[in-house]
Amino acid sequence: MSTEVAPTAAPAGPRPRVRATPARTAIAALALVVLLSLVRAISGADDLTSGGAISAALLLAVPIAMAGLGGLWSERAGVANIGLEGMMILGTWGAGWAGYQWGPWAGIVAAVVFGAVGGLLHAIATVVFNVDHIVSGVAINILALGATQFLSNAYFAGRDGGSTKQSPTVDPLGTVSVPFVGDPLASLEAHHWLLVSDVAGILRGLLTNLSWITVLAVLLFPLTFFVLWRTPFGLRLRACGESPTAAESLGVNVYRMKMIAVVASGAFAGLGGASLALAASSFYQEGQTGGRGYIGLAAMIFGNWRPGGLAGGAALFGFADALQLRGGAAIHALLLLVAVLVVLVGAWQLRRRRVVQGGVALACGVAVLVIYLVTTTVPSQLTGSVPYVTTLLVLALASQRLRMPATDGMPYRRGEGG
Amino acid sequence: MARVDVRRVLVTIAAPALALVLALAIASLALRASGHSPVDTARAMVTYARRGSTQVLILNTATYYYLAAVAVAIGFRMNLFNIGVDGQYRLAALLSAAVGGAVHLPRPLHLLLIVVVAVTVGGMWAAIAGLLKAYRGVSEVISTIMLNAISTAVIAYLLTPGRLAVSTQGSNNIGTRLIPVSGQVPGLDLIPGANRQVFGFIIVSALVGIGYAVLLNRTRFGFDLRATGRSQSAAVASGVNVKRMVVISMALSGACAGLVGLPQLLGASYSYALDFPTGIGFTGIAIALLGRNHPVGIALGALLWSFLDQSSQILDLEGVPKEIVTIMQGSTVLSVVVAYELVRRYSQVLEQKRVGLALGQTTGVTA
Numbered sequence: 001m002s003t004e005v006a007p008t009a010a011p012a013g014p015r016p017r018v019r020a021t022p023a024r025t026a027i028a029a030l031a032l033v034v035l036l037s038l039v040r041a042i043s044g045a046d047d048l049t050s051g052g053a054i055s056a057a058l059l060l061a062v063p064i065a066m067a068g069l070g071g072l073w074s075e076r077a078g079v080a081n082i083g084l085e086g087m088m089i090l091g092t093w094g095a096g097w098a099g100y101q102w103g104p105w106a107g108i109v110a111a112v113v114f115g116a117v118g119g120l121l122h123a124i125a126t127v128v129f130n131v132d133h134i135v136s137g138v139a140i141n142i143l144a145l146g147a148t149q150f151l152s153n154a155y156f157a158g159r160d161g162g163s164t165k166q167s168p169t170v171d172p173l174g175t176v177s178v179p180f181v182g183d184p185l186a187s188l189e190a191h192h193w194l195l196v197s198d199v200a201g202i203l204r205g206l207l208t209n210l211s212w213i214t215v216l217a218v219l220l221f222p223l224t225f226f227v228l229w230r231t232p233f234g235l236r237l238r239a240c241g242e243s244p245t246a247a248e249s250l251g252v253n254v255y256r257m258k259m260i261a262v263v264a265s266g267a268f269a270g271l272g273g274a275s276l277a278l279a280a281s282s283f284y285q286e287g288q289t290g291g292r293g294y295i296g297l298a299a300m301i302f303g304n305w306r307p308g309g310l311a312g313g314a315a316l317f318g319f320a321d322a323l324q325l326r327g328g329a330a331i332h333a334l335l336l337l338v339a340v341l342v343v344l345v346g347a348w349q350l351r352r353r354r355v356v357q358g359g360v361a362l363a364c365g366v367a368v369l370v371i372y373l374v375t376t377t378v379p380s381q382l383t384g385s386v387p388y389v390t391t392l393l394v395l396a397l398a399s400q401r402l403r404m405p406a407t408d409g410m411p412y413r414r415g416e417g418g
Numbered sequence: 419m420a421r422v423d424v425r426r427v428l429v430t431i432a433a434p435a436l437a438l439v440l441a442l443a444i445a446s447l448a449l450r451a452s453g454h455s456p457v458d459t460a461r462a463m464v465t466y467a468r469r470g471s472t473q474v475l476i477l478n479t480a481t482y483y484y485l486a487a488v489a490v491a492i493g494f495r496m497n498l499f500n501i502g503v504d505g506q507y508r509l510a511a512l513l514s515a516a517v518g519g520a521v522h523l524p525r526p527l528h529l530l531l532i533v534v535v536a537v538t539v540g541g542m543w544a545a546i547a548g549l550l551k552a553y554r555g556v557s558e559v560i561s562t563i564m565l566n567a568i569s570t571a572v573i574a575y576l577l578t579p580g581r582l583a584v585s586t587q588g589s590n591n592i593g594t595r596l597i598p599v600s601g602q603v604p605g606l607d608l609i610p611g612a613n614r615q616v617f618g619f620i621i622v623s624a625l626v627g628i629g630y631a632v633l634l635n636r637t638r639f640g641f642d643l644r645a646t647g648r649s650q651s652a653a654v655a656s657g658v659n660v661k662r663m664v665v666i667s668m669a670l671s672g673a674c675a676g677l678v679g680l681p682q683l684l685g686a687s688y689s690y691a692l693d694f695p696t697g698i699g700f701t702g703i704a705i706a707l708l709g710r711n712h713p714v715g716i717a718l719g720a721l722l723w724s725f726l727d728q729s730s731q732i733l734d735l736e737g738v739p740k741e742i743v744t745i746m747q748g749s750t751v752l753s754v755v756v757a758y759e760l761v762r763r764y765s766q767v768l769e770q771k772r773v774g775l776a777l778g779q780t781t782g783v784t785a
Contacts, residue, residue, distance in 0.1 A: 125756065129756045139752040140748070142748035294501075294563045297559075388565075402555070
């Protein structure tokens with residue numbers, strides 16, 4: 001559904017592609033930690049790397065990551081899925097409905113099933129009836145909203161603690177921690193030593209008090225990578241997104257693969273809904289998803305339709321979300337981080353002799369830096385927009401290497417391939 | 419040949435008719451499941467819609483739904499998906515309300531100023547997405563989603579006392595300064611016997627619809643736009659500057675989106691306050707799909723949508739959960755596209771049969 005336009009500045013001659021090897025990823029992650037640590041020390045906003053903030057970021061990244069993973073499955077099979085938001089809404093409702101009656105684990109199962117039903121609807125519309133993928137997605141978002149409001153009226157209103165907009169409270173799911181690390185890390189963190197305390201804070205956030213849904217969600221990333229990139233099934237599924245006619249000629253049942261992918265996509269989105277209803281709070285509430293389905297889609301595109309990149313995008317949104325919830329000082333410090341990052345990107349572009357992009361990036365970076373220096377706080381109303389502005393900046397400034405599956409969003413009919 | 423024409427007419431009518439039947443069937447099922455009679459519900463809705471004052475309300479909501487859907491449709495014809503209509507119209511309405519409330523001018527000038535501000539703000543906000551798409555290859559779907567979120571934050575920032583807002587006496591609602599009478603659009607007595615007036619802005623809506631039809635079908639720009647939407651490579655080959663088209667059509671879509679808030683602003687509320695209607699942009703997407711991007715189709719879609727919206731009022735009184743309306747709207751969108759696809763497949767089969775028959779006759783082989 002989108003017109004593809006190649007970026008203007010064509011690279012002058014072939015240049016070596018920088019591939020994301022595990023070593024390079026580790027170095028990049030390390031550099032980011034050092035940068036965070038420096039920014040924390042300069043700005044004095046200790047919340048930037050505190051265990052609490054990182055833990056909150058993880059909790060908020062999970063729904064976005066699950067929606068994104070849903071999008072990844074569906075779009076890798078060539079079905080654009082803008083209905084993730086609706087499938088997520090179905091998930092939150094299912095989690096609340098089954099959760100308060102039979103406990104949180106039943107809630108998770110119901111959320112996955114409800115999300116998958118939304119996915120099935122999208123699959124039937126797009127694969128069987130060849131409906132435009134965007135149309136079907138928009139319709140599913142409307143339908144899911146209407147259906148959950150309708151069902152809340154019937155099942156939650158009048159129940160103890162429930163209303164037409166909210167389910168009764170669900171028992172907590174419980175958390176899990178890596179043993180023996182919480183206290184030492186907390187004491188290290190309290191010293192506020194450069195780098196050491198920051199690493200301790202980040203580790204404490206990542207290793208202690210994890211919701212079971214978070215653990216499940218994190219495990220789904222390597223699983224998705226393995227299934228989609230290391231099995232024959234995954235190869236066939238991705239082939240359906242790149243060239244369904246070629247897949248068809250090799251005997252792949254394209255319809256079936258697409259159906260499986262889209263139903264799985266809904267299940268992931270439903271699980272994301274469960275994490276909102278059961279981990280981030282303890283009930284279903286109308287409007288709980290708050291557009292996270294769309295943000296998940298953005299995180300997936302940001303991550304170039306790859307699980308690793310998607311995880312990075314989701315982490316970015318989760319982090320900015322968490323800092324915003326925890327107050328202004330850390331968000332103000334985030335401006336410094338954004339400024340430094342954008343300046344670095346600009347310098348890198350200049351080194352590659354891309355003068356225009358580099359210049360624009362440097363100018364943006366300096367502008368953000370000036371804003372950081374002349375202000376002491378970010379107005380509370382504007383803090384919420386930081387992740388969105390960051391995404392726009394990153395997408396606009398990073399070199400354009402994003403490539404979506406070749407036939408993503410296009411209709412396919414068996415036997416009509418040219 | 420006359421027989422074939424009859425068939426074509428039948429096929430054209432078949433799609434919307436089938437869609438209607440499908441949507442009604444789904445809604446009846448949902449009503450039955452919740453223990454209400456579909457027939458009684460439909461009767462209540464129709465009776466309510468026959469009241470003059472309801473008809474005014476339907477026309478009023480349809481006025482801005484139509485503008486939003488046309489804004490989306492301009493993008494769709496170019497294969498651009500402007501999800502950002504929502505942010506564009508809210509930002510445009512806020513800023514034009516602030517400007518309109520700050521000045522005193524003769525009526526034509528005052529109205530012109532407000533409209534120009536709204537159109538410019540909407541167009542420029544959308545042009546950001548267009549520029550990012552054309553020159554940085556950023557998908558407009560993502561950038562407009564981001565811009566929606568950013569405009570929500572910017573509006574929250576600007577709409578505070580001391581910036582653009584003044585507090586209203588006797589309530590905790592805050593809004594921009596009231597637009598003086600010279601900047602208001604008087605209502606029209608279109609429906610005799612109704613106790614309300616139709617938004618005067620409905621004329622502008624109709625003009626925008628005509629403008630959209632003329633622009634698309636009677637100008638070179640419209641031809642280029644449709645060509646780019648159909649086949650980008652063919653458009654490039656015939657000398658269309660695709661980048662320029664992306665930026666211009668995005669800005670145009672945003673300019674149209676800038677008008678969306680004005681019927682309400684200049685015809686009813688006269689101020690942008692916290693309770694200004696939101697989400698019209700998303701409704702616009704559904705209506706543009708329903709009307710298949712056709713100026714008349716969109717008008718019918720907007721009327722149907724606002725009829726359903728308004729009738730939810732009476733359903734509440736009848737004891738039927740009004741959320742049934744949202745289900746109806748969602749299933750209508752789906753049924754319309756499914757019905758068109760089914761009819762397209764069927765007419766393709768018919769066409770193949772006809773061609774086969776004709777070929778058989780000319781070559782002397784009996785079919």
